[in-house]
Amino acid sequence: MTSMQLGLIGLGKMGGNMAARLREKGHEVVGYDRSPDQRDVASLAELVDRLAAPRTVWLMVPAGGPTTNTIAELSELLAPGDLIIEGGNSHYVDDRRHADELSAKGIRYVDAGVSGGVWGRQNGYGIMVGGAAEDVAHAKPIFDALTPDSGGGYVHAGGVGAGHFVKMVHNGIEYGMMQAFAEGYELMAASDVVDDVVGTFDSWREGTVVRSWLLDLLVRALEEDPELKGIRGYAQDSGEGRWTVQAAVDHAVPAPVITAALFARFASRQDDSPAMKVVAALRNQFGGHAVTKSAGDPA
Structure with a gap:
């Protein structure tokens, strides 16, 4: 080299x-x-x-x-x-x-x-x-x-411009993937059917069509804090998600999943939702964006 x-x-x-x-x-x-x-x-x-x-x-x-x-x-x-x-x-x-x-x-x-x-x-x-x-x-x-x-x-x-354009789209896709994992977590945790939510995500890491690095990071976060009690259900948007949605509008390309994931992050600023705790935990795992509870936050 x-x-x-x-x-x-x-x-x-x-x-x-x-x-x-x-x-x-x-x-x-x-x-x-x-x-x-x-x-x-x-x-x-x-x-x-x-x-x-x-x-x-x-x-x-x-x-x-x-x-x-x-x-x-x-x-x-x-x-x-x-x-x-x-x-x-x-x-x-x-x-x-x-x-x-x-x-x-x-x-x-x-x-x-x-x-x-x-x-x-x-x-x-x-x-x-x-x-x-x-x-x-x-x-x-x-x-x-x-x-x-x-x-x-x-x-x-x-x-x-092409490098940052495709990185923008990459991050928009990432928003959608993270939101899907987050909603799946909330659904299983809220049910009276699944006893081992963490083990379920862990089992998906091998042999399934949803295996990915994001899934690996989610399992890591859940192993550290299975109920995500130490994380606020708040997820910041970095800007690329907004730009991706705007580009979709500019080019008349339907992007409902990415758009919904962006709006879900906006919603996270209103309620401490379990799904947003997963998104926040994932961002913390791959980017070091720690969002932990402060002394004044509700339990």
């Missing part, structure tokens, strides 16, 4: 584990984060100075303003031929705007949807890329190092 040098901005739960995996695979990572305890350099200017041209810089910062502001600052520091990879969860429309603005300065742009949560360092990440073929090829050693060792988990989905 060709060794590369990479600047990585944002060393949180995802970015920090990605940096560790890349280093384990033999790549040089120069990391920057607002937290002094995690970073290798103290500023974006220092990060750019540490990289050899043509530079490759990967962003793992929150979508929206933080990403836009970071790209704007980098655009004044990087040189023609350098490459920015936006690995957060930006809206694909924003990707196209960023790419156009950077192109005027000769700076290349690739968007990369990343899935894998806090388990990505160990298992590898799913990487969904959008951009020009030559720009994607330049960064391919980085993508190869981040994806699973089996060789799967990677797609060059299309031009700029």
Whole structure:
């Protein structure tokens, strides 16, 4: 594997584990984060100075303003031929705007949807890329190092914006799958028929058509807290679910399951429902989004 040098901005739960995996695979990572305890350099200017041209810089910062502001600052520091990879969860429309603005300065742009949560360092990440073929090829050693060792988990989905578009759809599908597991849990728990709800989910992990990593994580969460007493029935939506529903409206594509799952998350903010406890527990398992009961919450 060709060794590369990479600047990585944002060393949180995802970015920090990605940096560790890349280093384990033999790549040089120069990391920057607002937290002094995690970073290798103290500023974006220092990060750019540490990289050899043509530079490759990967962003793992929150979508929206933080990403836009970071790209704007980098655009004044990087040189023609350098490459920015936006690995957060930006809206694909924003990707196209960023790419156009950077192109005027000769700076290349690739968007990369990343899935894998806090388990990505160990298992590898799913990487969904959008951009020009030559720009994607330049960064391919980085993508190869981040994806699973089996060789799967990677797609060059299309031009700029395609990577985040398919990641958006991926997350919309994830909403629907999580909601289905959650409703199944609530139904079995509410019945007077099923004595072993946790064992039932565990049995589905082998030989059934619903076996999946999400199911594995659900069983893990239920083994830790079978009645989910320590988790609030509240599930935040990260933005991609809303964008997926909006894209479905824009393209006149019916998406009733994803839409209903999004609205169920809105409903979770009103009642502490058992189904939403499952969704919250699953998010906690794969992303570290802990939502536990506070002292003032009802039992």
